[in-house]
Amino acid sequence: MKLVEIFHSIQGEGKYVGVPQIFVRFPNCNLHCRYCDTKFDRAEEISIDEISKILAANRVHSISLTGGEPLLHVDEILELKQKFPNEKFFLETNGSLSNELEKIIDSIDIVSMDFKMPSVINQNLFETHEKFLRIANQKDCYVKIVLSNETTIEEFSMAIDTIARVDPKILLILQPVDPRNGIQPIKSEMIIEFQNRALNFLNDVRIIPQTHKMLRIP
Template identity: 40%
Template structure:
């Protein structure tokens, strides 16, 4: 086995509650992988820059007390952490980032080795790497996919999101759009039509941009107007903010 399958750079390991989407509030083990192929202005976990030399690890959920473990991580070291954390019930293991699919071969090996414990895997992704999703789709149980509204109508990203949704639809999941004051109704309708066509069982989550203190700057009238517009093209559109920010949990 080569080194790429044996080691990965992580930013964070912890057990907490899912703060977004339809599985909001479910207890999960979070593996936050370093690195992202996008650079979204609103991202609360930047993935660019030099690889982190250490990963912060919260050993006791909600304590805010961290140890710092040296990167990169071996499969066996992560497995030891997972076994310890599953001594109490959890809904799933959340693979998040950054963009976890950038380290897809490592994740594939991790899930394969850890399948004997029977804990589901929940993938959080920006939905732009369908070829890498194809490697994992038979191994993960849930897909949380962001739709990153492209800058132009003819952007290649629309096709990548379409192909990604077609694959993701084989598993339980949802599509999410972060709503900022720049999102237009036209863009939202195009995204909603795409989800309805490619993954009709997926709810479309409209997630208003939430500040660190839990405040939302968009007016309720604007959010409800966007939801009403999206409901014209998709049968299940929900307004759900990032709840972990106002709960004060990680």
């Protein structure tokens, strides 16, 4: 399979932070986030038997499909599910490809969806995210918003309205940005302000930074 890498580590972000996983990183992405910290443009032929080897040596919570954007590779995801039918599949996605999600949703157990703010991608994906979230919400699903100094109250409020329209019980993770490419970190008092605003409309809103970076593990 053409992949960037397969490796064993812990989930560093979101609802399942700390669980051991096998990461399958797919190449390419359809978005261009300014804070992107992932190298996903160099793929090579990697045997998926690597997954079997890791499973033989380790107990893992799930197989994380990550990228890039894994939904650009639905055929490969279906092939992986066929080969590893008893493993949990955890999808890390930018939430923009709902038609592709529909094709594989039966093979997925957990969806971690990024809600992209116009201030970091220079486009408005609110309607696209809403459509995506309605499909993802059939499964164990949560949303992650990366907060930077550029996140505006207006776009954040629109994002919260969108999530609440789908289901106020959807867990929201607020993740402070790892500053890069001119993006500035969010002030700590603003993180709390955003959490308070979100809690007016959503039942569960948690602030969780990227823990794998603190631990300096991949």
